[in-house]
Amino acid sequence: MMPPTVGKDELVDALPFIDSPDSGEAGMVQQLLKKGPWTAAEDAILKDYVGKHGEGNWNAVRKNSGLQRCGKSCRLRWANHLRPNLKKGSFSLEEEMLILQLHADFGNKWARMALHLPGRTDNEIKNYWNTRIKRRLRAGLPLYPLEIQKQMSVRNHRQGDAVPWIDTSPPALKSFPQTPPLSLFNSSTPLLPQNPFESLLQDTSRGKNLSFQFPVSPVSQKSVFPSHNFPSSAQYGSGNFDLGLLQLPLQSPPSYSVKMELPSSQFFSSPGGEQMSPLPLGNSGLLDALLQQSHGVGDLLSSKCLPMDSFHEPDCFRGIQVKQEAVDSWKQGAYTLLGIIPTPTTAPTTIPPDWYDNSSCGGEFSNGPSSVVTTDDDIGLEMQQLAHDWGFGSCPWDNMPGIC
DNA sequence: AATCTGGCCAACCGCAAGTGG
DNA sequence: ACCACTTGCGGTTGGCCAGAT
Structure with a gap:
């Protein structure tokens, strides 16, 4: 294998402050090429040269101006410091x-x-x-x-192309808030005492500490992320359960993720979701989705996709339903929260087959622009167990492509 | 006062694309 | 087509300085 070709300047650059061969001609007189900070005298020479001969042909600068700098260095110095109309100082x-x-x-x-x-x-x-x-x-x-x-x-x-990926790795848990817990099913109490995403709406570019609050079951007082820290649905128990407010530092919300692994029950106030406190529409896809899911529950009920009984307990749900309106916002780039993985404690529920057709085990099921948001990565296994518990010989979605 | 640390910035390095003989 | 060379780009390094310890 041939060694890579090395340009003369690179040879020169590799030998700082020592003699280096000039212009490739054998036996040429060795020239000393300087490196490091430029002096005012060197700047003046370069300015003068470029003023007379124009930009370009930077190696000729070295040859003709007397500057003991390689062409690359001259070009860089000119481009970054000497060329006209350069702005100096801090960015506005x-x-x-x-x-x-x-x-x-x-x-x-x-x-x-x-x-x-x-x-x-x-x-x-x-x-x-x-x-x-x-x-x-x-x-x-x-x-x-x-x-x-x-x-x-x-x-x-x-x-549909790749953008610089934002690290959505789980933020470390900083603290548990002191906010008194809310009763999820206290109908007189809004689920969310305040817009938990308000802080998200702030401009975070100038050093503000960014955090947001999600209500979360105290049973799972570990972390919203990663999902495997959450207990299985059984651990939520039944009946009322209180929400604590868990304050999380936010590294960055997912840029275009369709997978938000959050405890579904946190988003459910009561059957139909009417008591969901209003959130401003349009400020983020997530907010939109939250609104949509609150409507979606009612739609699910009305469409009898799920038995009414399923909504009597918070632990019925392992996912969030967002209806078609959310698809529209998803198409506009909003976060996707669509579909539901129902895990009713009392009866099996038919999951519309078109709600899932691919994706990985448990964490995410999707159907075109839709996506099922689940609460943990083990949901596929849990669903298999549920299928068994419900009396299915095998998991009915076992044969679905992409579902394991 | 000495040392450490982090911010800032200029410059260097390596690679790849472009160009011309 | 090949090669040498130039140019441009993005990543990285290292020095200087100010503030903290």
Whole structure:
């Protein structure tokens, strides 16, 4: 195998501060090429040269100007520091927001981003971003403000292409809140005393601590994520159970995930879901979905997909139903919460077959734009057990493609 | 006062694409 | 088509500085 070709400049670059061969001609006089910070004198020489000869042909700069710098170094110095109309100083707020948007659009395409920021260089933008990333990752904050995440989600879903993946790894549990628990089935009490996603709506790009609150069964006082920390449905027991408020640091909401592994019961107030406290529609797909699911329960009841009895206990549900309206918002990039994995404690329930057709075991079932959101990754196994308990010889969905 | 740490930034490095002989 | 060279890009490194310890 032939060794890779190495450009002259790279040879030069590999030998800092020492003599290096010039221009490939054998026996040429060795020239000393300097590295490191540029001096004002060198800048002046480069400026003068480019002023007379224009940009480009950077190796000629070295040859003709007397500068002891390689062509690459000259080009970089000119592009980043000497060329006219360069902006210096910190990025303005507008520039920062534009960078966020551009990064969401392009990813780490610094040069492309720089085209949209007159006077700024790719190196500047890259440095800004890298610094920002480190800072926010350290702080456990999402890289993008919610609004941009939503836009990414919309775009990603429409285009079906990959976008820079946001780490949705489980946030570490920081603390249990002191909020008095709510009774889930106290009809006079809204399920959610406040919009738990309110903080999500804040601009998080400027260092605000981002967190949100999900009501969660105290039985499972471990963590909303990861899902396997949740107890199985049996552990919820029956009848009323209280919700605690679990405060989670949010690294980033899923950008376009169709899988939100949350305890389904947290979203259910009472049969029909009418007591779900109103949440602002349109601020996020998740909010939309929450609204939709609250309606969806009622629709499920009315369509008799599930027996009424199923709704008498919170532990009937292992998933969240969101009706067709949610599909529309999903098509616009909203998070998907569609479908339900019913696990009634008393009777088997027919799951409409078109609700699932692929996806992985338990965690997610989907049907085109729809998706079933489940509470834990073991649901497939649980469902098999339920099928057994319900008297099926085998799990009725065993033969469904993609369902294990 | 000395040391440590993190932020910031300029510059370097390696690779790939483009170009011309 | 091949090769040498140039150019551009994105990742990484290292030095400087300020604030914290």
